[in-house]
Each structure stands twice: as C-alpha cells, then as structure tokens.
Amino acid sequence: MDQVAEAAGVSRATVSRVINGAPSVDSKIREMVQRAIAETGYVPNVAARSLVTRRSNSVALVISEPDRPDNHSFLNRIFTDPYFGRITAGATSALRPHDIHLVVIPTDSTDHHQVVRYLRQGHVDGVLLISSHEQDTLPRQVHDLGIPAVVSARPTSPIAVSYVDVDQRLGARLAAEHLLNRGCRALATISGPLDIPSGLDRLDGYRSFLATRGFPTVPSIEGDFTRAGGEAAARQLLTDFPDIDGLFVANDLMAEGALRVFQDLGRRVPDDIAVVGFDDSSAALDCRPLLTTVRQPVEEMAAEMAEVLMAHIATPGRLPRSVTFQPSLVIRDSA
Amino acid sequence: MDQVAEAAGVSRATVSRVINGAPSVDSKIREMVQRAIAETGYVPNVAARSLVTRRSNSVALVISEPDRPDNHSFLNRIFTDPYFGRITAGATSALRPHDIHLVVIPTDSTDHHQVVRYLRQGHVDGVLLISSHEQDTLPRQVHDLGIPAVVSARPTSPIAVSYVDVDQRLGARLAAEHLLNRGCRALATISGPLDIPSGLDRLDGYRSFLATRGFPTVPSIEGDFTRAGGEAAARQLLTDFPDIDGLFVANDLMAEGALRVFQDLGRRVPDDIAVVGFDDSSAALDCRPLLTTVRQPVEEMAAEMAEVLMAHIATPGRLPRSVTFQPSLVIRDSA
DNA sequence: AGCGCCGTTGAGAGCGCTCTCTCCCCGTGG
DNA sequence: CCACGGGGAGAGAGCGCTCTCAACGGCGCT
Numbered sequence: 001m002d003q004v005a006e007a008a009g010v011s012r013a014t015v016s017r018v019i020n021g022a023p024s025v026d027s028k029i030r031e032m033v034q035r036a037i038a039e040t041g042y043v044p045n046v047a048a049r050s051l052v053t054r055r056s057n058s059v060a061l062v063i064s065e066p067d068r069p070d071n072h073s074f075l076n077r078i079f080t081d082p083y084f085g086r087i088t089a090g091a092t093s094a095l096r097p098h099d100i101h102l103v104v105i106p107t108d109s110t111d112h113h114q115v116v117r118y119l120r121q122g123h124v125d126g127v128l129l130i131s132s133h134e135q136d137t138l139p140r141q142v143h144d145l146g147i148p149a150v151v152s153a154r155p156t157s158p159i160a161v162s163y164v165d166v167d168q169r170l171g172a173r174l175a176a177e178h179l180l181n182r183g184c185r186a187l188a189t190i191s192g193p194l195d196i197p198s199g200l201d202r203l204d205g206y207r208s209f210l211a212t213r214g215f216p217t218v219p220s221i222e223g224d225f226t227r228a229g230g231e232a233a234a235r236q237l238l239t240d241f242p243d244i245d246g247l248f249v250a251n252d253l254m255a256e257g258a259l260r261v262f263q264d265l266g267r268r269v270p271d272d273i274a275v276v277g278f279d280d281s282s283a284a285l286d287c288r289p290l291l292t293t294v295r296q297p298v299e300e301m302a303a304e305m306a307e308v309l310m311a312h313i314a315t316p317g318r319l320p321r322s323v324t325f326q327p328s329l330v331i332r333d334s335a
Numbered sequence: 336m337d338q339v340a341e342a343a344g345v346s347r348a349t350v351s352r353v354i355n356g357a358p359s360v361d362s363k364i365r366e367m368v369q370r371a372i373a374e375t376g377y378v379p380n381v382a383a384r385s386l387v388t389r390r391s392n393s394v395a396l397v398i399s400e401p402d403r404p405d406n407h408s409f410l411n412r413i414f415t416d417p418y419f420g421r422i423t424a425g426a427t428s429a430l431r432p433h434d435i436h437l438v439v440i441p442t443d444s445t446d447h448h449q450v451v452r453y454l455r456q457g458h459v460d461g462v463l464l465i466s467s468h469e470q471d472t473l474p475r476q477v478h479d480l481g482i483p484a485v486v487s488a489r490p491t492s493p494i495a496v497s498y499v500d501v502d503q504r505l506g507a508r509l510a511a512e513h514l515l516n517r518g519c520r521a522l523a524t525i526s527g528p529l530d531i532p533s534g535l536d537r538l539d540g541y542r543s544f545l546a547t548r549g550f551p552t553v554p555s556i557e558g559d560f561t562r563a564g565g566e567a568a569a570r571q572l573l574t575d576f577p578d579i580d581g582l583f584v585a586n587d588l589m590a591e592g593a594l595r596v597f598q599d600l601g602r603r604v605p606d607d608i609a610v611v612g613f614d615d616s617s618a619a620l621d622c623r624p625l626l627t628t629v630r631q632p633v634e635e636m637a638a639e640m641a642e643v644l645m646a647h648i649a650t651p652g653r654l655p656r657s658v659t660f661q662p663s664l665v666i667r668d669s670a
Numbered sequence: 671a672g673c674g675c676c677g678t679t680g681a682g683a684g685c686g687c688t689c690t691c692t693c694c695c696c697g698t699g700g
Numbered sequence: 701c702c703a704c705g706g707g708g709a710g711a712g713a714g715c716g717c718t719c720t721c722a723a724c725g726g727c728g729c730t
Contacts, residue, residue, distance in 0.1 A: 001716065011680045016718060024678060043455045047391070048716035050382035051685050058438065058458075075428050076634065079420035080617050089410035092441060101453070103393065103436050106427065120378045123393075123436070227621060260623065282415055286562060286621075288595065299411065336686065346710045351688060359708055383686035386715050 001042065008036035019044060050122075058101040059309060060124040061091055062115055064131040064138045067108050077226075078106045082253075082281045083298060084130065087152070090302025091128055098310060100125075112138050119147055126309045128152070128302070132196045148312035150305045154322070156197055162312065162320040164305045168198050169205030171294040171327035175248040175276040176209045178292070178329055182274050184246025188219045190233040190258060192250040199225075202250045202278060219244075223254045227283075230254025234261040246274045246335070252283040252293055259287050259334065274335035289333035296327050336377065343371035354379060385457075393436040394644060395459040396426055397450060399466040399473045402443050412561075413441045417616045418586075418633060419465070422487070425637030426463055433645060435460075447473050454482055461644045463487070463637070467531045483647035485640045489657070491532055497647065497655040499640045503533050504540030506629040506662035510583040510611040511544045513627070513664055517609050519581025523554045525568040525593060527585040534560075537585045537613060554579075558589045562618075565589025569596040580608055581670070587612040587619045587628055594622050594669065609670035624668035631662055 005012045010029060017025050018033040025033075036042075050056050063078055078084055092102055103124060107115045119127060119142065126148035131139055134156045142149050143159045151163045179187055189206050192199025199222075207218050219241050221233040230253060237244065238261070249255035255277035259269060267273050269289055277284055280295035304323050312318050340347045345364060352360050353368040360368075371377075385391050398413055413419055427437055438459060442450045454462060454477065461483035466474055469491045477484045478494045486498045514522055524541050527534025534557075542553050554576050556568040565588060572579065573596070584590035590612035594604060602608050604624055612619055612628035619626035639658050647653050 012717080013680060013682095013719080014678085017679090020718085026678070029679085043452070043457075045386070045716050046456045046458055047382050047385035047389075048685090049718075051380070051386050051687085051716080052718045054382075054685085056382070072424075072428065072634070075424035076421065079424040079427075080417045081420075082415045085414035085416075085420065086411065088439070089407075089414040092414075092439075093407065093410050099449075101438050101440065101458070104423070104427075104439050105436065117378070118436070121381045122378075123381055256621075286591075288599075299407070347687080348689080348710060348712095349708090352709090355688085361708065364709085380686050383715090384688075386686080386717085387688045389715085 001044075003040050004033065004036045004042045007040055008033045054122070056123060056125055057099060058103055058124050059095065059126045059128060059306075059313075060103045060105050060119065061088065061128045062130065062138070062142075063104070063106045064112075064115075064129065064133075064136055065106070065108055066133050066136070067110060074108060075106055082283060083251075083279065086281065086298040087130060087302040090299035091306045093299070094303035094306035095310075100310070107138070109136065109138075112141060116141055116145065119145055125313045126150075128305050128309060132198060133193075134195045134197060148309060148316070150309045150312070152301075152305065153197060160320050162308050162322060164301050164308065164323045164325070166296045166301065166325045166327050168201035168327075169208075171278060171296065172202040172205030172248065173209040174294050174327060174329045175278070176206050176213075178276060178331070178335060179246035179248065179274055180210075180213060182246065182270070182335060184274050186241070186244045187215060187246045187248070188221075188237055188241055188244045189248040190223045190230060190237065190250060190254055191220050192223060192225050192254075194222055199250060202248075206248050223250065225251050225253060227253045227257040230257025231261050232257075234258035238262075238265060238267075244273060248276050248278075250278050252277040252279040252281045252287075252291060255291055255293070255334075256283050256287045259289070259291070263288075270333070270335045276329075276335045280330050284330070284332070287334065292332045292335040293330050294327045295330045297325055301325055336379070338375050339368065339371045339377045342375055343368040389457070391458060391460055392434060393438055393459050394430065394461045394463060394641075394648075395438045395440050395454065396423065396463045397465065397473070397477075398439070398441045399447075399450075399464065399468075399471055400441070400443055401468050401471070402445060409443060410441055417588075417618060418614065421616065421633040422465060422637040425634030426641045428634070429638035429641035430645075435645070442473070444471065444473075447476060451476055451480065454480055460648045461485075463640050463644060467533060468528075469530045469532060483644060483651070485644045485647070487636075487640065488532060495655050497643050497657060499636050499643065499658045499660070501631045501636065501660045501662050503536035503662075504543075506613060506631065507537040507540030507583065508544040509662060509664045510613070510629050511541050511548075513611060513666070513670060514581035514583065514609055515545075515548060517581065517605070517670060519609050521576070521579045522550060522581045522583070523556075523572055523576055523579045524583040525558045525565060525572065525585060525589055526555050527558060527560050527589075529557055534585060537583075541583050558585065560586050560588060562588045562592040565592025566596050567592075569593035573597075573600060573602075582608055582610050584610060584612050587614040587616045587622075587626060590626055590628070590669075591618050591622045594624070594626070598623075605668065605670045611664075611670045615665050619665070619667070622669065627667045627670040628665050629662045630665045632660055636660055 005015045018030050129151045139155050143161050153165045191203040194200050210218050221237050223229045223233040262269050277291045277293035280293045284291035284293045340350045353365050464486045474490050478496050488500045526538040545553050556572050558564040558568040597604050612626045615628045615630035619628045
C-alpha cells in the first residue's frame with residue numbers, strides 16, 4: 001500500500017479512500033491512484049482490513065444434524081442430500097452479489113463446541129444455521145454467543161432469533177385436499193421423524209385437516225426422510241393397511257422409495273394408490289410416475305435467510321423477525 | 336489478551352506461548368494462564384493472528400464449470416450433483432482434524448476474475464480446484480498466482496501443479512472386461528462430454544481395450560453426465576443400434592436414466608442389455624436393478640487432494656506431485 | 671483585504687496478535 | 701567463589717490496514 005501511495009504521490013490514507021470508494025477524493029487523484037494500483041498489482045490484505053473493520057465478509061453455513069455412529073457416512077449423507085444442496089445454492093446466490101463468501105460447516109452434536117469456538121473467533125460475520133432436530137442445543141448456544149444468526153425453521157424453544165420457514169401445516173393440508181379431491185377415501189401418511197418439528201407439523205397438519213373433513217383417524221408410519229426409510233415405511237404400511245388409496249409422504253426422497261415399493265408389489269400409481277410428496281426436490285422428477293408434490297421453495301428460503309442475515313450484520317441491534325413462505329402444490333402424475 | 340496476561344500475572348508473550356503450545360513454558364505458569372483464559376473467556380482474534388502469521392487456516396474449494404445460461408440452475412446443479420457432494424464430504428473430513436475450514440466457491444467462466452481476486456486477497460491458504468473442462472483457463476490462472484493448489488484431474492495443458500485423479504482408462508477397461516465376460520457381444524457406450532478429459536478417457540479406454548479383443552468399432556452416444564441426458568442418449572442408442580446387449584455408461588447418473596428408458600421400452604436388464612455405470616455414487620443404489628458400476632473413490636480422492644494441499648501449504652517450495660487412484664468394479668444386478 | 675468555511679489530504683494512532691531479541695536467574699564446572 | 705551456559709519470561713517492534721483529527725489551501729463573503 002505504501003508502494004501504491006508513493007507511486008501515486010499521495011498518502012496511504014488517500015489510497016485507502018480510493019479503494020473503499022470514499023466520495024471526497026479529487027477525481028484526478030483518484031485516477032492516479034487507480035493507475036498506481038493497476039501498475040503495482042496491489043491487492044489489499046484482507047487480514048489487516050478485518051483486524052480494523054471487524055468484518056470478515058464471510059458467513060458460516062452450519063448444518064447441524066444429530067449423531068451418526070459413522071462420521072464418514074454422516075458427511076456423505078449431508079453433502080449428498082439435495083435439500084442441503086438447494087440450501088447451499090440459494091444462500092450462495094444471495095450472498096455472491098455482496099461479495100460475501102460461505103464457509104460450510106457440518107456438525108453433529110459431538111462437536112458443537114468446535115463450531116462455537118470457530119464462531120467466537122470471529123472468522124465469520126454471521127451464521128446461517130440449519131438445524132431441525134428438536135433437542136439440538138446449537139441454536140441456543142449460537143444465540144447466546146450474540147453473533148448475528150438466522151435459523152432455518154421455527155426454533156422449538158422460544159429464542160429471540162430470526163428464522164425462515166415454510167408453512168408446514170398448510171403444505172400438508174394442500175396434499176390432503178388434493179387426495180380428497182381425487183376421490184381417495186382410505187388415506188394414510190408416511191411422516192418424517194417426529195422429533196423434528198417439520199416432521200411433526202406435516203403429520204399434524206395432515207391429520208387435523210382431514211379430521212375436519214370427516215377422517216378422525218389417519219394411519220401413519222414414521223420415516224426418516226431417506227429413500228431407504230421410505231421403502232421400509234411403505235412396505236410396513238401396505239402390510240398394516242392393505243386397502244389405502246391415498247398417501248401423503250413427508251418428503252420426496254421417501255416418496256421415491258415408496259413408489260418403488262408400490263411398483264415392485266404391483267400397485268398402480270396413481271390408480272390404486274395416489275401419492276403426494278413434499279419438497280419438490282429433484283427427486284420428484286427422478287420418480288416414475290413423476291411425483292405430485294408440495295413445493296417448498298428451498299432456494300428462495302435460503303436466499304431469504306441470507307438477506308435477513310446480512311440485514312442483521314449491517315444493523316446490529318435489529319430485532320429478530322421471521323419470514324414464512326407459502327408452499328404450493330405441484331401436480332404431476334402420481335396423484 | 337492483555338486482560339488474560341494481567342489475570343495470570345504474566346506478559347502477553349507468555350499468553351501467546353501457551354495458546355500456541357510453545358514447549359518452553361513452565362508448567363505452573365502454563366496452568367495459571369490456562370485458568371486465566373478460562374476465567375476471562377478469552378478467544379484469540381483470528382484476523383490479528385492471520386495478519387502476522389499470514390495464514391488463514393482455511394482453503395477454498397473452487398468448483399469451476401462451464402457457462403450456463405441460467406445462473407440459478409447452475410448453482411442448483413452443482414450443489415445437487417452427488418459427485419460434488421462427495422468431494423465436499425471427502426475434503427471436509429480430511430481438513431477437519433487440522434482445524435482448517437472450507438470456503439466453497441462455485442464459478443463459471445464468466446466470473447473467474449472474481450475468484451482470482453478472492454484468492455489473491457489472501458482469504459485462503461490454498462485452493463482445491465475442481466475443474467474438468469478442457470478449455471477451462473482457471474487452472475492456469477490459479478497456477479500463475481503462485482498460491483498452493485491441487486486440481487482434481489490431470490490438467491489438459493502441461494502445468495506444474497499437483498493433481499489427484501483416478502485411472503479413467505483402467506476403469507473403462509474394467510467395465511468392458513466385465514461385459515465381455517458376461518458374454519455380451521454387441522457392445523456400445525454412452526460417453527461423457529467429449530470436451531472433458533474424463534469423458535474422453537473413458538470412451539477411449541473402453542474402445543481401445545475392446546479393439547484389442549476383436550471389436551474394432553464400438554458405437555457411442557455422447558451424453559452430458561445428467562440423468563436426463565442419459566435417458567436421451569439411451570433412446571437414441573436403441574434407435575440407432577437396436578441389437579446391443581452390453582452397455583457401458585460413463586457415469587451413474589446417466590446410467591440411471593438409461594435404465595429407466597430400458598424399463599419403459601421393455602428391455603430386461605441385465606438379460607437383454609447388461610449395463611455398467613461409472614462412479615459408484617449413491618445413484619447406483621437408487622436404480623432398479625441395482626447398478627453394476629466402476630467405483631471411483633471420490634471421497635478418498637478429495638481427502639487426498641486436501642492432504643496434498645496441506646503439504647504444499649506447509650512446505651512452500653514443494654514440488655508438485657500427482658496421485659492416481661485405482662478404480663474397481665462393483666458388481667450388482669445390472670450386469 | 672481579511673475572515674471563516676468547506677472540501678481534500680496527510681499524519682499518526684491504533685486494531686490484536688506473533689516473534690525476535692534481550693534479560694534474568696539458576697545450575698554447573700573450573 | 702566466579703565465570704559461563706541455558707532455560708524461561710518480558711519488552712517491543714512490527715504485520716497492513718482504517719479512520720480520526722488536524723492542517724492546508726482556495727473560495728466567497730463582508
């Protein structure tokens with residue numbers, strides 16, 4: 001920087017002004033400085049800048065999932081799950097125009113302290129926290145750190161933190177309505193894990209809506225949001241309730257598994273059983289028949305999370321606020 | 336830090352020694368300092384540290400893919416592709432024990448300068464560069480920057496840079512041998528994009544091996560490594576060469592698409608057509624029948640990239656070296 | 671002509687850490 | 701008993717940047 005200053009015949013302060021686009025710089029001088037920068041190939045040192053501005057221009061995307069016995073498969077599952085992929089994509093696209101970079105940090109409950117340490121060290125200006133499990137303590141810990149944060153779903157305990165969510169119950173209702181409209185009368189569901197709010201909300205939204213339409217008891221099998229889990233649940237369901245004709249599956253991955261089982265067992269979809277998924281992930285298009293599903297705009301939600309986070313970073317005292325997206329039904333071939 | 340020093344009754348220098356694990360500290364003093372750190376809740380400021388050590392303890396994972404007209408789908412495709420997910424997982428697992436974090440940077444050729452600027456600014460200590468397209472100029476640019484880097488495949492132009500790759504031709508040969516051993520005699524292939532070395536190498540490895548076994552001409556359709564591309568290619572293939580009985584598909588995603596087409600068209604796999612994929616990604620298990628495929632240990636390769644990168648970072652003058660992994664055949668139900 | 675103001679620039683003090691260099695004190699050997 | 705050596709702690713100089721504050725010069729005004 002001294003070199004640039006000398007080359008341009010000005011002081012360091014002026015070089016700094018030019019670099020940071022300060023308005024009160026004579027245009028001639030600005031030009032000289034810019035030429036000097038180009039000639040010397042000068043690039044600001046971010047560490048020095050961060051030291052004084054206390055900004056790192058990067059945010060963490062923390063993906064918190066419960067323990068897995070085998071760490072290898074844990075990382076694999078996370079980075080291979082299209083849901084997290086969509087989140088990453090959405091956050092990246094919102095952050096990029098602001099020249100803010102994403103540090104991706106997967107974590108299970110065994111290394112929360114590492115994550116907390118990382119955050120405290122000031123590596124990042126804020127956190128996008130993807131945490132779904134009810135008993136996850138990370139949201140609270142992050143909140144207590146006092147660092148700007150946005151979480152991906154309504155926190156289970158009342159924490160004053162901004163979050164972005166989709167109207168889960170409405171989504172489930174959309175699915176129920178559609179199955180009803182098709183004429184299905186023997187309804188069931190494969191739910192998500194019931195220790196996850198979204199799993200619970202989708203199940204509850206489905207059942208409570210159907211209750212108002214004269215279906216007081218709707219059978220449900222709990223799944224785990226994986227394809228294999230969907231297969232197992234579908235088999236179970238068919239064993240316990242062979243006569244069902246309408247099924248809501250709490251995410252697309254499980255629905256894909258279920259579809260496969262139905263095919264293997266010779267049930268025609270949607271004629272014998274109509275199936276509605278949830279997410280509208282790429283998996284919905286990888287199924288046969290193409291999956292009718294409740295669309296959750298994950299990319300847009302992640303982008304919104306990023307926007308809200310940037311607002312929090314820009315104005316520290318800002319009050320937390322929550323944004324809820326509306327799901328919509330995407331009708332394809334399975335229902 | 337001053338506070339800690341005062342609380343422990345020592346100088347800042349000693350606190351620094353304790354934090355960085357310098358050996359020459361009296362154990363009693365060390366203990367006092369550690370207590371003081373715990374009491375004050377002190378956390379080192381990483382920016383200040385980076386400023387003097389010139390280390391950021393993070394590396395960039397740059398994923399360079401060619402232009403896409405629509406940026407949104409570009410990000411989506413990258414973050415949803417299991418191949419990149421496995422890379423991220425592998426790199427993360429190797430980096431984590433060293434407390435090095437990953438900044439994920441997708442890029443198309445339109446914003447290479449942004450990436451270069453980011454790297455020059457010293458945000459990261461090194462780069463893991465995922466770049467497959469032949470005409471991609473980023474590897475060269477990164478190399479010219481002089482920043483430690485490891486690329487994911489043998490560079491097309493001779494650049495003195497470390498890389499990690501799998502023996503593509505051997506993988507293709509494994510597939511060919513297996514098909515031959517099954518008794519297939521009407522062989523074909525759906526290749527990857529031919530402007531990608533791995534696409535080319537797999538095609539060429541397949542053909543040149545088969546040539547030595549008395550199959551001078553083997554039909555091939557060029558695919559694009561996507562599921563939909565695989566479907567289209569498979570349709571085309573069946574139209575052009577209705578009698579084929581053995582097919583090598585250059586990646587699992589396309590194989591999954593092809594399998595679907597064969598099912599729709601009533602071709603039994605493997606009885607009518609045996610199919611071998613490439614990658615052994617999760618997609619191989621999502622197919623029916625389960626996909627026989629050439630396993631590419633992507634996670635291990637990414638981990639190795641990270642190890643090599645860390646070695647380069649640790650010893651700046653280190654000569655570039657390349658590591659080649661052996662593929663292996665995973666026999667399941669499709670061939 | 672003198673005064674004061676505003677628009678620009680420069681000087682310099684940090685930001686919080688590491689690391690070299692110096693110093694001190696103790697143990698050892700002559 | 702003194703000289704010497706070495707382990708261990710402290711002092712202080714930066715690392716490269718931003719930003720406040722002061723200074724300066726030109727302008728319009730009285």
